[in-house]
Amino acid sequence: MPRLEFWYDFASSYSYLSAMRIEQLVAEAGIELVWRPFLLGPIFKMQGWNTSPFILYPAKGSHMVRDIERIACDRGLPFNMPDPFPAHSLHAARLAIVGEEKGWTPRFTKMVYGAEFGRGKDIASKSTLSAILAELDVGTFETLDASTDPLVKDRLRDRSDEAARRGIFGAPSFFTDDGELFWGDDRLEQALSWAAGCR
Amino acid sequence: MPRLEFWYDFASSYSYLSAMRIEQLVAEAGIELVWRPFLLGPIFKMQGWNTSPFILYPAKGSHMVRDIERIACDRGLPFNMPDPFPAHSLHAARLAIVGEEKGWTPRFTKMVYGAEFGRGKDIASKSTLSAILAELDVGTFETLDASTDPLVKDRLRDRSDEAARRGIFGAPSFFTDDGELFWGDDRLEQALSWAAGCR
Numbered sequence: 345m346p347r348l349e350f351w352y353d354f355a356s357s358y359s360y361l362s363a364m365r366i367e368q369l370v371a372e373a374g375i376e377l378v379w380r381p382f383l384l385g386p387i388f389k390m391q392g393w394n395t396s397p398f399i400l401y402p403a404k405g406s407h408m409v410r411d412i413e414r415i416a417c418d419r420g421l422p423f424n425m426p427d428p429f430p431a432h433s434l435h436a437a438r439l440a441i442v443g444e445e446k447g448w449t450p451r452f453t454k455m456v457y458g459a460e461f462g463r464g465k466d467i468a469s470k471s472t473l474s475a476i477l478a479e480l481d482v483g484t485f486e487t488l489d490a491s492t493d494p495l496v497k498d499r500l501r502d503r504s505d506e507a508a509r510r511g512i513f514g515a516p517s518f519f520t521d522d523g524e525l526f527w528g529d530d531r532l533e534q535a536l537s538w539a540a541g542c543r
Numbered sequence: 544m545p546r547l548e549f550w551y552d553f554a555s556s557y558s559y560l561s562a563m564r565i566e567q568l569v570a571e572a573g574i575e576l577v578w579r580p581f582l583l584g585p586i587f588k589m590q591g592w593n594t595s596p597f598i599l600y601p602a603k604g605s606h607m608v609r610d611i612e613r614i615a616c617d618r619g620l621p622f623n624m625p626d627p628f629p630a631h632s633l634h635a636a637r638l639a640i641v642g643e644e645k646g647w648t649p650r651f652t653k654m655v656y657g658a659e660f661g662r663g664k665d666i667a668s669k670s671t672l673s674a675i676l677a678e679l680d681v682g683t684f685e686t687l688d689a690s691t692d693p694l695v696k697d698r699l700r701d702r703s704d705e706a707a708r709r710g711i712f713g714a715p716s717f718f719t720d721d722g723e724l725f726w727g728d729d730r731l732e733q734a735l736s737w738a739a740g741c742r
Contacts, residue, residue: 513602525606
């Protein structure tokens with residue numbers, strides 16, 4: 345079964361669009377999905393950016409909000425920009441790493457994005473994250489505790505290093521088995537078609 | 544008849560993709576097309592960039608080339624990156640301004656993009672531009688001469704100021720009659736549908 349890697353940062357607005365539809369699309373295409381939470385911040389820093397390009401370049405930021413409003417409306421998806429934007433996504437990313445071994449990262453990811461870009465919540469807040477873990481019923485306190493384990497921090501750091509090494513410069517990004525990189529929610533269909541062998 | 548404004552810079556690789564397909568799409572949608580050549584350089588300068596983001600951020604640049612290779616292949620369109628990239632697009636843009644009154648800007652635009660991104664030519668070169676004007680049969684010497692007229696230079700400057708004022712930050716960009724801005728070849732279908740009243 346061909347695989348598609350889905351690389352996302354929890355602060356990324358366009359990754360929200362992909363996270364909420366990718367499972368149905370891979371199921372229809374007969375492709376195995378691999379969720380790859382990572383941190384975009386270190387890559388942005390290497391590019392000389394200390395925050396999101398949507399903040400650094402306000403015209404780009406205004407268009408992004410309007411663009412996602414239009415797309416979300418077409419897809420029947422709620423959309424509210426969180427405050428602050430971009431969110432500090434480190435804690436959510438570490439939790440997603442914890443969930444990988446236990447298998448709840450996909451559900452967690454969709455709930456985090458839903459809280460953040462669906463309802464405008466701050467996903468850096470412990471209460472937002474605790475409520476999500478409670479709803480997942482995965483042991484809130486143990487999981488929060490596990491997310492500060494040095495091994496988890498290292499795994500997230502390695503993951504983000506891997507992203508940079510493989511040429512990722514934004515999110516969402518998709519890799520097919522043969523190493524093709526596709527960037528952006530608007531390239532998801534193309535990535536799926538490539539993964540399925542159409543080229 | 545609803546209108547769609549197509550804003551492009553001759554150095555923009557993604558504008559090539561739109562220029563080569565937009566006429567058929569507007570014809571099918573019953574929309575009037577307005578060609579709007581402008582210069583993106585001054586806008587990039589305001590953002591602190593002294594060249595294309597595809598040069599400033601090499602990972603983004605590599606992905607752009609591969610992305611356009613894939614798309615061009617799907618569309619049966621030739622694609623060769625010009626050297627140098629980005630091209631110095633000032634002369635081509637001034638010529639396009641001259642052509643607006645005479646009605647040959649659409650044909651000229653497609654020929655410039657075809658030379659640049661189809662065959663990899665340098666569109667800053669006088670011989671490339673002269674050959675295009677000769678093929679258009681619009682009076683090569685008179686047209687080259689007209690393109691250095693202060694009024695033409697002013698019109699191009701005003702056009703580029705208008706782009707910045709209206710929130711354009713990249714190319715291609717599209718405006719519908721109600722002032723909605725759509726950025727990127729991948730938003731062209733959406734812009735057409737919006738222009739046609741679907742929202």
